[in-house]
Amino acid sequence: MPSTLPAERSKRTAAHRAHLVPDRAYSLLVVLLAAATVVSAAVAIAVGTVPVPLGDVVAVTWAHLTPGDTERSLLYDQIVWDFRTPRVLLAGVSGAGLSIAGVCLQALVRNPLADPYLLGISSGASVGAVLALTFASAVTAGLGVTGAAFAGALMSVVLVVGLAQRAGQVAPGRLILAGVAVGYLGSAVTSYIQLQANPTELRGIMFWLLGSVSGASWSDLPAPAVALLCCMLWLLVDGRRLNALTMGETSAAGLGIDVNRLRLGLLAAASLLTATIVSVAGGIGFVGLLVPHAVRLLVGPDHRRVVPVSLLVGAIFLILVDLLSRTLDRPNEMPIGIFTAALGAPFFLWLLRSRSGAVR
Amino acid sequence: MKVSAAGVSVSIDGTPILDGVTLTAAAGSVTGLIGPNGSGKSTLLRCLYRIIRPQQGAVLIGEHDVWQVPARRAGLLRAVVAQDQELDNDYTVRDIVAMGRIPHQRLLERESATDRAVVDEALARVGIEWAQTRRFATLSGGERQRVLLARALAQGAPVLLLDEPTNHLDIGAQLELLDLIRDLGLTTIAALHDLDHAIxxxxxxxxxxxxxVVAAGEPAAVLTPQHLADVFGVRAAVTTHPLTGRPHLVFAAAAAVLLAEEHAS
Incomplete structure (x- = not known):
């Protein structure tokens, strides 16, 4: 280390690296978070209207993952494997995916308020889902709620990117404006259909709009899981370029990065993640906004760390929030989106206050 | 490595910004791009940054067309000190200088001993090593420009491109930075606002x-009172700097000169 003044060396003020987990403890953090993900998933599978002992959760899961026939309780098997495991996995994959999508979009538009719904994706998905859930289901022609939502999400992405690009170049500022405009357009359509819907349909619509993983089945999982896997692998490999992009377009271009291609890649990753998740789990808000900020507070701004940690923290967060949403008011279930916002908003305000004190 | 532009034309939304610009900057020299606001200085640099693709002509570094080589290869040919200083992040000075090694690193490759040595050397070269654990956002404007210069040095490219590097700096920091840039001995192209810095x-x-291009060549041959009157609409005179003995430009608004002449007569 080149010489530093003793006074400089001893004090670690806000002028220095300020994140909570020191660099040397990063590997330990990842191991702990990975363990916490597994434990919280197991607990979430065990807890419910019919409690299942943790030992049986492990036994059932083990039996399904290994070939050969073992003795087990049919009731537990059905509860664990058919109902709770897909639900908990979907919560985990959604939390992880929305967090990663948030990381992508915050790097892309360099705006701390960016979240996965910035691009009007959830609004488009809502239009599709609401059409499928109501009298208007003829419009969606047998796509089902998930299929209709996915189609709506894709249409809104295409519309937003089409409006935001000029000669193949995507400008972040225009992207935000186009996303907001398409978002409002989608809301208008959704509101109109809601007004025409009957009360039974309305409850289904409300539940869908606020996000829920309650109806999860194994068939809901492959699309978001594959999207998550692909995006995660790419981001882990390309984390350094994301770092450069957050320093500005010119800086990144100067460092030998094809800025437009990187932006299109981030856009595609965020859209794919959000569309696949929203179409099965509805509009779960705040996760994609909150988790990346919290993670940066923990491990600093380097995307090579932010991406894996966001993935784990997002998964744990949504698994636990889902657990909360189905245990607080048993046997009733509440939409998961209510809790993500109720927990997220105060945390976010605290974050905002503490940051503004330290930095500016 | 020399830098050249051959018949570069760019128009944005139908407005021509560059119109057949041809120029050459000799290897190892410091070349100043000057001109009024909107004359195309920044656009020409942005062609070299690989942000704006010329509709006609080409920008070359050595024999390499910047837009024909892969983006990463361009990062090995030229480094950029841009005007955008993004401050809404928690990167430390060292984090930022280490980004200069991106074009040298393969995907997933970790920072090598060479990378670390190059970063150390770059930090020392611009005299900012004392601040390497400081957060970039907490430095002064002059210190931040030094950090970005260190990042450019860590890139190890033979050509350095700067867009108004002294913008928003106090006079002391301006002159220090320019001295430093000159001493690096790289082929340098800088858009400059201050004509006196150019000379x-x-x-x-x-x-x-x-x-x-109105004129190109040695500063004294280009920055003539006639050119300055034609392009900037000001009256100028070249004198000798009383402290350094270097050429020095002084300016006055054309109207003020007329008034003064009227008074004298």
Whole structure:
């Protein structure tokens, strides 16, 4: 280390690296978070209207993952494997995916308020889902709620990117404006259909709009899981370029990065993640906004760390929030989106206050 | 490595910004791009940054067309000190300088001993090593420009491109930075606002107006009272700097000169 003044060396003020987990403890953090993900998933599978002992959760899961026939309780098997495991996995994959999508979009538009719904994706998905859930289901022609939502999400992405690009170049500022405009357009359509819907349909619509993983089945999982896997692998490999992009377009271009291609890649990753998740789990808000900020507070701004940690923290967060949403008011279930916002908003305000004190 | 532009034309939304710009910057020289606001200085640099693709002509570094080589290869040919200083992040000085190694690193490759040595050397070269654990956002404007210069050095490219590097700096920081840039001995192209800096620090200047090259060559040959009157609409005189003995430009608004002449007569 080149010489530093003793006074400089001893004090670690806000002028220095300020994140909570020191660099040397990063590997330990990842191991702990990975363990916490597994434990919280197991607990979430065990807890419910019919409690299942943790030992049986492990036994059932083990039996399904290994070939050969073992003795087990049919009731537990059905509860664990058919109902709770897909639900908990979907919560985990959604939390992880929305967090990663948030990381992508915050790097892309360099705006701390960016979240996965910035691009009007959830609004488009809502239009599709609401059409499928109501009298208007003829419009969606047998796509089902998930299929209709996915189609709506894709249409809104295409519309937003089409409006935001000029000669193949995507400008972040225009992207935000186009996303907001398409978002409002989608809301208008959704509101109109809601007004025409009957009360039974309305409850289904409300539940869908606020996000829920309650109806999860194994068939809901492959699309978001594959999207998550692909995006995660790419981001882990390309984390350094994301770092450069957050320093500005010119800086990144100067460092030998094809800025437009990187932006299109981030856009595609965020859209794919959000569309696949929203179409099965509805509009779960705040996760994609909150988790990346919290993670940066923990491990600093380097995307090579932010991406894996966001993935784990997002998964744990949504698994636990889902657990909360189905245990607080048993046997009733509440939409998961209510809790993500109720927990997220105060945390976010605290974050905002503490940051503004330290930095500016 | 020399830098050249051959018949570069760019128009944005139908408005021509650059109109057949041809120029050459000799290897190892410091070339100043000067001209009024909107003359095309920044656009020409942005062609070299690989942000704006010329509709006609080409920008070359050595024999390499910047837009024909892969983006990463371009990162090995030229480094950029841009005007955008993003402050809304928690990167430390060292984090930022280490980004200069991106074009040298393969995907997933970790920072090597060479990378670390190069970063150390770059930090020392610009005299900012004392701040390496400081957060970039907490430095002064002059210190931040030094950090970005260190990042450019860590890139190890033979060509350095700067867009108004002294913008928003106090006079002391301005002159220190320019001295430092000159001492690096790289082929340097800098868009400069201050004409006096151009005459004092550049080996050659290129004067742009309305996207065309008006004059190019040695500073004293380009920065003549006639050119300055034609392009900037000011009256200028070249004197000798009383402290350094270098050429020094003084300016007055054309109207003020007329008034003074009226008084004298």
């Amino acid at each position: 004092a620090y550049c080996d050659a200047v290129v004067l742009l107006q309305h996207g065309r």
